[in-house]
Amino acid sequence: MAVKYTRTHEVSYYECDVNQTMTFPAMIGIAIKTSEEQSDALNRSTEFIHQFGLTWVITNYHFTIQRLPKVGEIIQITTQAMEYNKYFCYRNFWFHDKKGNELLKIESVFVLMDIQNRKMTSVPEEIIAPFESEKIKRIKRFPTIEKIEEGESLPYRVRFYDIDSNQHVNNAMYFNWMIDVLGFDFLTTHVPKEVNIRFDKEVEYGNEVMSHYEILKTDSIKSRHEIKIGDQLYCEANITWLLK
Amino acid sequence: MAVKYTRTHEVSYYECDVNQTMTFPAMIGIAIKTSEEQSDALNRSTEFIHQFGLTWVITNYHFTIQRLPKVGEIIQITTQAMEYNKYFCYRNFWFHDKKGNELLKIESVFVLMDIQNRKMTSVPEEIIAPFESEKIKRIKRFPTIEKIEEGESLPYRVRFYDIDSNQHVNNAMYFNWMIDVLGFDFLTTHVPKEVNIRFDKEVEYGNEVMSHYEILKTDSIKSRHEIKIGDQLYCEANITWLLK
Structure with a gap:
């Protein structure tokens, strides 16, 4: 079972739009901050990854939203590196309210890119091991994105x-x-x-x-x-x- | 002596630009959040002000910067409502590093506006009293802003x-x-x-x-x-x- 990491966050007015709910950039900001904190705690910081000449790149997000976080609300953001295969790492994020109700889930795909040639590289064991995520053979498919017909x-x-x-x-x-x-x-x-x-x-x-x-x-x-x-x-x- | 209010803040990557230092919108965001927290603590929240049909509007900022806050740095933001006259309220913000060195100061001017007719109104005692700021007669002058000549x-x-x-x-x-x-x-x-x-x-x-x-x-x-x-x-x- 992979390692979970949780942080508490108070939603600020400047993270919200006119609807008084969190914007997408603000939700992604705090989600990624949570995963960075987990990586730091496991000694797999951005600097550590850079030593391999590599950097994380996110290729997909899939949000499932029950309710958007509101101004002033105290929320908990939990993240977990779920699975990985040769090239792809699958990480989930969950936002919960104070009572523990799930507000939203974000499934994501991370890949490692060579900083020099900007090409995707296979995932080194040494980078991924501390997250204790499951090694899988298959490539997880995200829902097909429909193309614009008349836009x-x-x-x-x-x-x-x-x-x-x-x-x-x-x-x-x-x-x-x-x-x-x-x-x-x-x-x-x-x-x-x-x-x-x-x-x-x-x-x-x-x-x-x-x-x-x-x-x-x-x-x-x-x-x-x-x-x-x-x-x-x-x-x-x-x-x-x-x-x- | 007016009441001071301080909050601690960890500077996030998404609050910083390519220089790895805090952006102006992020600095203003956290400054205003600090003053809102002070107002809430003194029972002078936005909702309380709205009961008078009024809302706060900021007309001026004057930043004096020693050093911009950096990614990952723990800073302290202190605010204090300094003085007020019939129409203008003068509030200061100070950002300090962990060692107590001043990073920057923001002097600001707040006015109260009537929500209906969007006109500036005089400051009611009931709104301003809990901040214990000094009542002054004069209007404080901020540095003259030079006009663009060839832009x-x-x-x-x-x-x-x-x-x-x-x-x-x-x-x-x-x-x-x-x-x-x-x-x-x-x-x-x-x-x-x-x-x-x-x-x-x-x-x-x-x-x-x-x-x-x-x-x-x-x-x-x-x-x-x-x-x-x-x-x-x-x-x-x-x-x-x-x-x-």
Whole structure:
């Protein structure tokens, strides 16, 4: 059984939007901080990984949301490295309220990238062992991300504060561009239920991306998203929404 | 002597930019959180102020920076409501490192605004009394903000995540637009020493602002900033910089 790690967090006003609930970038921020704390506690810090010439890259998130955390709420964030195979590490995050009710779950896929040639490398035992996650042979499949059929788009310029210490865009920022296109009226009348996002390529400082989207209202309300530069896909997502 | 309030904070990676130091929006976020906690502790919460039909609005910040807080650093943020007159309340914030060295000071001006007619109102005794700040007759002057003489500009669209629970742009966001125009090369070779900013008018969702700027390199390195929509000024600032 893999090692769990939990931290307590009070949701600040600046982590929330006009709905008084946590934004996606804020949720990802605190989730990743929790996993970094676990890695530090197990002596597998970012600096340790860098000694191998490697760095962690996140390729997928799958959110299942019961209720978004609210301003002022005390929440607990738990993380666990679940399984890994030759190339992929599967990590879960759970957000709970004070009473222990699950607010949301994030399943994620991490890979190790060679810092020099930016290529994916196999996972060294020495890096992964302390997390005590299960070694598996198969590749876990995440839900298929449906492509946009008839969409609209808005341009976004990468800002200085969008880039992190690796000079790449923090992947929480993609949510900023994807969510913003939906507009005030949609975002104040709908709540996200499920999010499935894949990061394909790294956006860099100086880029201008197009945030493409399509809203479908059939049995369920769904939005499809693609972040592109020209024809090149950088990130794609599907979000399922509920009426508030 | 007015009541002081202090909170401890660990600087997260997502509060820092590529320089590994705290961004202006993150510093303002944690400063305001500290003053809100003090207000709550003194039973002068936002909800209490709303009962009077009023809300706090910040009109000025004056930063004096020794050193910016770094990723992973444990800092202490102290706040104190210093003085007030009929219309203006003067609040200070100090950031200290673990050893008690002052990292930076923020002097600020708060006013109370009528929520209905958006007009400034005089400060009721009942709201201000618990802070035990000194009542003064005079209006404290902040340094004059020099106007742009020959500037350039970039446009910024107000995004959904830029607006706060009052449906107005959180004033930390103006820093995003002002800082971004300076560009990667400038921002990774200079550190801010002093910032003087005045908020004149509230930007709203759906607006597109122009972020005007001018960099002067004489005895000292200074940038002048104006956030405008057309000819209308919304926010202006001067920043003094040091070479890294």
